[in-house]
Amino acid sequence: MSFLSRTNKSFFARWWWTVDRTLLVLVSAIIIFGVVLVMAASPPVAMRIGLNEYHFVIRHLIVLIPSVVVMLAISLLDVRNIWRLALLMLAGSFVCLVYVLMFGVEIKGAQRWIHLPGFSLQPSEFAKPAFIVVAAWFVSKQKDIKGYPGIKIAAVIYGVLASLLVLQPDMGMTFIVTSCFIAIVFMAGMPFRIVFLLLGFAVGAATAAYFTLSHVRSRVDRFLNPESGDTFQIEKSLEAFKNGGVFGTGPGQGTVKLKIPDAHADFIFSVAGEELGLFFVLIIVTLYAAILLKGFNRVMASDSMFVILAAGGLLCMFGLQAFIHMGSALSLLPTKGMTLPFISYGGSSLLSMSVAFGMVLALTRRHTRAGIAQAGMSIRSVSAEKI
DSSP states (O other): OGGGSTTOOSHHHHHHHHSOHHHHHHHHHHHHHHHHHHHHHHHHHHHHTTOOTTHHHHHHHHHHHHHHHHHHHHHTSOHHHHHHHHHHHHHHHHHHHHHHHHHOEEETTEEEEEEETTEEEOHHHHHHHHHHHHHHHHHHHHHHSTTOOHHHHHHHHHHHHHHHHHHTTOHHHHHHHHHHHHHHHHHTTOOHHHHHHHHHHHHHHHHHHHHHOHHHHHHHHHHHOGGGSOOHHHHHHHHHHHHHTTTOSOTTOOSGGGTOTTTTTTTHHHHHHHHTHHHHHHHHHHHHHHHHHHHHHHHHTOOOHHHHHHHHHHHHHHHHHHHHHHHHHTTSSOOOOOOOTTTSOOHHHHHHHHHHHHHHHHHTSOOOSOOHHHHHHHHHHHHHHHO
16 A cells, blocks of 8 residues: 555554554454343343344444544644643633533432434543643643743642532542543652642542432442342353453353343453453553553653653553453452443443543644653763763
8 A cells, every 4th residue: 555655654554553542452352342232131121121133233332433533633733732732621621520410310319411413422531631731731831931830720620620520429430530641740759748638538538428328338338348238230240251251252141131130231251251251451550551561662762741640640540440440340449430441332421531531632643752761861872972
């Protein structure tokens, strides 16, 4: 294909030779696993609530196609336009989060969704990656400009976002946003007193949530002492992994999806464990780990503090969300309704994760050959030659 040759100077050819194609292959593999698992897990869920057998499969594919297009389109953007996109997304998310609290439909005791014709939008899913990029921008500015109050501005934005999330309430999303903000501050090399201050605030907020929110207390208590409440879902989840063994029962042959209400979303990893078995589950885990390792390796090659903080924060979000989903399914963590990136059914989650990964691809495109660490070595080499 001559239009993608190294000598071709067209826009798409430059994109092809600068984007991380390994990351593209890895995320494509995860997306394929997602389609297979949604096709296996969702039909029983749909029939149980009186819908067409392939209702969720069709909806997943309808959202998946534009999501992939959005991801690739965003990966074409330059760094400054990624910042602008994130700022617009965050502003829009704040408006939607306020709207949700005032007019949103309450589902299972939480107001998180805006119902649109044929689609339910969860604004917090889009606020998450947008905040990470915006916070990274302000913190990086403080590193570049002496006296610039970047960390204070980012902290104020975080405070507003966390407050809106707690009011829904959505403690899982609040935890991810908080953790990613702490990661950004840590990667920026801020004084440890700021990191410890944020950690202390997170611990205090978690403690307050335990004593003030009954559903949080119930989940933690059941995790620490299974006999203290209903543990039906986690028992069936663990049973699924036991039934699956090494090679699984086969796609479509599992039983956990017949018993767990959200098997196609919050417990899709359990479906994978039962129907695909340990072998393919380890492949899925390896794909997520490979994305994180490859992504952070690419980040370290950058000479831009903003790129390091923004892409690093987005990768932390990606990995943390996958870890929480898997940990909940294996009873390593208290149960939390958290989707598995690019695999679970969920329109807002799939679209927002595509936006986030498109940003990662754009930010990690190979614009320069020397990163911060490499640049330092080059400077020392030049100095040595002069001497």
